[in-house]
Amino acid sequence: MGIPLAHKDIFCTRGLRTTCGSKMLSNFVSPYDATVVRRLQEAGTVSLGKLNMDEFAMGSSNETSYFGPVRNPWNLGCVPGGSSGGSAAAVAARLIPAATGTDTGGSIRQPAAFCGITGLKPTYGRVSRYGMIAFASSLDQGGPMARSAADCALLMDAMAGHDPLDSTSHPQGGGRFSAALGRSLQGLRVGVPAEFFGAGLDPEVAQTVETAIQWFAAQGAEIHPVHLPHNAHAVSTYYVLAPAEASSNLSRFDGVRYTHRSAAAKDLQELYLQSRYEGFGAEVRRRILVGTYVLSAGYYDAYYRKAQQVRALIREDFRRAFAEVDVIMGPTTPTPAFALGAKSADPVSMYLADIYTIAVNLAGIPALSLPCGFSKEGLPIGLQIMGDYFADELLLGVAAAYQRDTDWHRRAPAWEEQ
Amino acid sequence: MSMAWEVVIGLEVHVQLNTRSKIFCACSTAFGAEPNAHTCPVCLAMPGSLPVLNAAAVDKAIAFGLAIGAEINHRSIFARKNYFYPDLPKGYQISQYEIPIVGRGYLDVLLPNGEEKRVGITRAHLEEDAGKSLHDAYPGESGIDLNRAGTPLLEIVSEPDMRSAAEAVAYLKKLHALVRYLDISDGNMQEGSFRCDANVSLRRPGAPFGTRAEVKNLNSFRFLEKAISYEMLRQQDILESGGKVVQETRLFDANSGETRSMRSKEEANDYRYFPDPDLLPLQLDAERIEQVRKSLPELPDARKARFMAQYGLPAYDAAVLTAQRELADYYEAVATGQDAKLAANWIMGDLLGALNKAGLEIETCPVPARELQILLARIADQTVSGKIAKEIFEILFHEGGSVDAIIDARGLRQITDNTAIAAMIDEIIAKNPQQAAEYRSGKEKLFGFFIGQVMKVSQGKANPDLVNALLREKLQAPATE
Amino acid sequence: MEAEIVRRIAHLSRIALPESELAQVAGQLDSIFALVAQMQAVPTEGIEPMAHPLDLQQPLRADQLRSETPSREELLASAPRAEDGLFLVPKVIE
Structure with missing residues (x-):
């Protein structure tokens, strides 16, 4: 292929620093390549380097990175979204044609929407997690971020596929994604959930997304109302499960083998306590504390087990919906990109930026965000298309059909003039 | 020990499974390599690395479950046990918590008084071993060697069914013999392949269980016996002076023969177990279990019964000879074509005596079974007398050589003229x-x-x-x- | 959330949270748990907990040694302290 691209700094790259946006790993040189890195290299792509991100992928604005924030090329005063903010901004700014990202609660789709690019969160298990630094193992999924669905499909051809090094990799994960793009929209059953158009949704975003959905109707798609009654609980469920898994996944960053080690530590306990305090930023520390709490003795059933049950109900919502429709459409985010610093003082307001993307990760289904218009301030607005398990090809085909007829995805920011 | 107290003992035994590679990665499990020579991104818990389960570890766990008459759970779950320790690279140990691979089973144990006792086995589960901390080489620092990290372990938890140190030792010996029979572990206690922790408590007979102490680091049968005896006296002293036994972890000190409290472990542990999201449920179909069942070797109890029937041995002889797989194999090699009872007498008397005196095990016996068999044949065909045979055995044991060459070289042929x-x-x-x-x-x-x-x-x-x-x-x- | 609980979970997490940050962190955790509490309203009796999106079973790996692995030097290259192939830490006291 010879396509140049760059990797989110969550993917291990042999011989190169892999920091995950953290002081903790600021001197970590990986002794091995992530499967995604290896597969893309074998497919002939050329990696130009590593891309900034929220620390350990925990954030929705790319402001939690130890290495400083990333700015949105459409407006340098705005965030690019997160956690794959560096990937989204670099593609949007036309620095690279494509990038890898990861999505645990919206970390591909939300920055794709904020930066006006196309990003796919694949079906859980289609892209290997081996060498992709874990945030929440049962939710994390790597995926492509590019200017168009067609480019995302090309990346998926190389990225996806069974990996014997990842027990959660699906044996039939691979596919010919780029061969599935030329589909008709005639008779496509599109579900529109009322829950995605309620209070909290910016009217401009609502109108832009509705216009896009009307375009599909005009191409012969059938529009059906669907219900996702448990979506309202997705964020609260996620903020039990993701921190719980993260609190354990991040225990290996202990100051012993490859991480930051506090110079102040005089004994082993201080080595742990100080290295982890110094090495992790405030948001990561917060999530570790939340996760430790919900797993601790006496709270497991009330939080962790309960959240797993609600998770099952959220999956059931989608199962019921996909019995009647082929795809579900709605906004990717409640608002366009917000200003740097606007939400960083209030973690919960930041968490709610992912209100439309999180349920997809809990269910493990695929979803894609593509640009479908701009706000009056000139900020991109994203349309989210969700599909049933293994509907990744369908999502890419539907998005490609839209992009054959529209040019939102071809618009580039004039960031150098700002 | 005053008659008023009854000791209650349960054992937790960690058995290293003798797979070639580690339980979740393809590193070697071989003992004695250079520090960290057998490590990789997975067992060093490098960022992004993931576990994949070793099929042989699963099959060996199934074999054990079948051998103790246990239910094999068709669906079992791997969980994370979270705690920080330098020899635990991920900050959690992958283990099984709520649903282990092997459910309830039992072991029939021959006690020193000749009686048989059934000891319940609560469960057995798969988990990974930790690495090692080396304390002596560097002043003020410890070295961390993770070669052992990720070695597959089967943790076998008994019911609190044992009522004396001797019963506990007999159970542990039987368990040791069983894992050797099954060829699921090398059972090497010096190298830590077979490690035992004992839960010991006292009670008045018939009363509810007392508070127990968990004694760690019992890496020989003798240490187990000593540690239990020490604990019995210690707890008796406490109880009889009106005190209360503290539930705690204690370490056996082989030099002093005493147990001491491990204060560092006393900090309230909260392991935050939860299902490991990097691993899926382990599902075992009947076919896989059946395949393992078919490959099981003859087990000690069956072999004992066969020795009694086939060789006409008394129960005691058969039990002694089948207590170890290697000894039973040795016996059968010697007894082939010879007087079976005579073979038993030679092995149980002369051979085990000589091994014991020399501090050797049957695995390191200097006399090959074939030579002892020839020696018995030379007694039978009157080439030598029983008395001369004893001399030849001494030469074989201490100097080596072959029976016939020794007879010829030393002119030991019996005079029958x-x-x-x-x-x-x-x-x-x-x-x-x-x-x-x-x-x-x-x-x-x-x-x-x-x-x-x-x-x-x-x-x-x-x-x-x-x-x-x-x-x-x-x-x-x-x-x- | 009481300061004592925050102290306890910070220690369990091995994070040296300074006393001066306790109140602020406790406040943030309070608001997070207020968000989390919304989930408690969902009736879930009899619902099987969902641990994983995939309804697959654990794959098994053949018991074979790998053909190649990064060298020990490469594996230890990022270690804050290492000597003679060992990672070094302040003395472990049992």
Whole structure:
């Protein structure tokens, strides 16, 4: 292929620093390549380097990175979204044609929407997690971020596929994604959930997304109302499960083998306590504390087990919906990109930026965000298309059909003039 | 120990499974390599690395479950046990918590008094071993070697069914024999392949269980016995002076023979177990379990029964000989074509005695089974006497060589030539006329004197039966003056 | 959330949270748990907990050694302290 691209700094790259946006790993040189890195290299792509991100992928604005924030090329005063903010901004700014990202609660789709690019969160298990630094193992999924669905499909051809090094990799994960793009929209059953158009949704975003959905109707798609009654609980469920898994996944960053080690530590306990305090930023520390709490003795059933049950109900919502429709459409985010610093003082307001993307990760289904218009301030607005398990090809085909007829995805920011 | 107290013992045994590679990565499990030579991104818990389960570890766990008559759970779950320790690279141990692979089973144990006791096994689950901290080489620092990290372990948890140190030792020995039989572990206690923790408590007979102490680091049968005996006295002292036993972890000190509290472990542990999201449920179909069942070797109890039936051995002999797979194999090799009871006597007496004296195990026995078998054959075909055979055995054991070569080189072949023996006897009677006369006049005890003389002259090689018969004949004949 | 609980979970997490940050962190955790509490309203009796999106079973790996692995030098290259192939830490006291 010879396509140049760059990797989110969550993917291990042999011989190169892999920091995950953290002081903790600021001197970590990986002794091995992530499967995604290896597969893309074998497919002939050329990696130009590593891309900034929220620390350990925990954030929705790319402001939690130890290495400083990333700015949105459409407006340098705005965030690019997160956690794959560096990937989204670099593609949007036309620095690279494509990038890898990861999505645990919206970390591909939300920055794709904020930066006006196309990003796919694949079906859980289609892209290997081996060498992709874990945030929440049962939710994390790597995926492509590019200017168009067609480019995302090309990346998926190389990225996806069974990996014997990842027990959660699906044996039939691979596919010919780029061969599935030329589909008709005639008779496509599109579900529109009322829950995605309620209070909290910016009217401009609502109108832009509705216009896009009307375009599909005009191409012969059938529009059906669907219900996702448990979506309202997705964020609260996620903020039990993701921190719980993260609190354990991040225990290996202990100051012993490859991480930051506090110079102040005089004994082993201080080595742990100080290295982890110094090495992790405030948001990561917060999530570790939340996760430790919900797993601790006496709270497991009330939080962790309960959240797993609600998770099952959220999956059931989608199962019921996909019995009647082929795809579900709605906004990717409640608002366009917000200003740097606007939400960083209030973690919960930041968490709610992912209100439309999180349920997809809990269910493990695929979803894609593509640009479908701009706000009056000139900020991109994203349309989210969700599909049933293994509907990744369908999502890419539907998005490609839209992009054959529209040019939102071809618009580039004039960031150098700002 | 006052009769008023009853000891209650349960054992947790960690058995390293003898797979080639580690449980979740393809690193070698070989013992004794250079530090961290057998490590990779997975067992060093590098960022992004993930576990994949070793099929052989699963099959060995199934084999154990089948051997103790346990239910094999068709669906079991791997969980994370979270705690920080330098030899635990991920900050959690992958183990099984709520649903282990092996459910409830039992072991029938032969007690020293000859009785059999059934000890319940609560569960057995798969988990990964930790690495090692080395404390001596660096001042103020410890070295971390993660070669052992990720070695597969089967943790076998017994019911609190044992009521004496001897019962606990008998159970542990039986368990050790079983894992060797099954070839699921090398059972090497010095290298830590078979490690035991004991939960010990006292109670008044019939009363509810008392508070227990968990004693760690019992890496020999003798240490287990000593530690339990020490704990019994310690707890008795506490209880009889009106105190309360503290539930705690204690470490056995092999040098002092005492147990001491591990204060560092006393900090309230909260392991935050939860299902490992990097691993899926382990589902075992009936076919896989059946395949393992078919490949099971003959187990100790079945082999004991067969030894009694096939070789006509008494229960005690059969139990001793089948207690270790290697010993049973050795016995069968020796007994083939020979007098089975004689073979048992030789092995249980001479061989085990010599091994014990030399501090050796049957695995390191210097006498190959084939040579002992030939030795028994030479007794049977009268090439040598039983007495000479003992001498040959000593030579075999200490100097090596083959039975036939030793017989030839040292001229130990038994004299079975009637004429030659008769000539010896004639000469001896001629040299000892007074004793001959006394014998003939009724002092029959002197028969032994003459036997001794013949054996002395023949250097023990004269066939004892022939000597016996000819001597009796010649002494009873009238004196030929 | 009481300061004592925050102290306890910070220690369990091995994070040396300074006393001066306790109140602020406790406040943030309070608002997070207020968000989390919304989930408690969902009736879930009899619902099987969902641990994983995939309804697959654990794959098994053949018991074979790998053909190649990064060298020990490469594996230890990022270690804050290492000597003679060992990672070094302040003395472990048992």
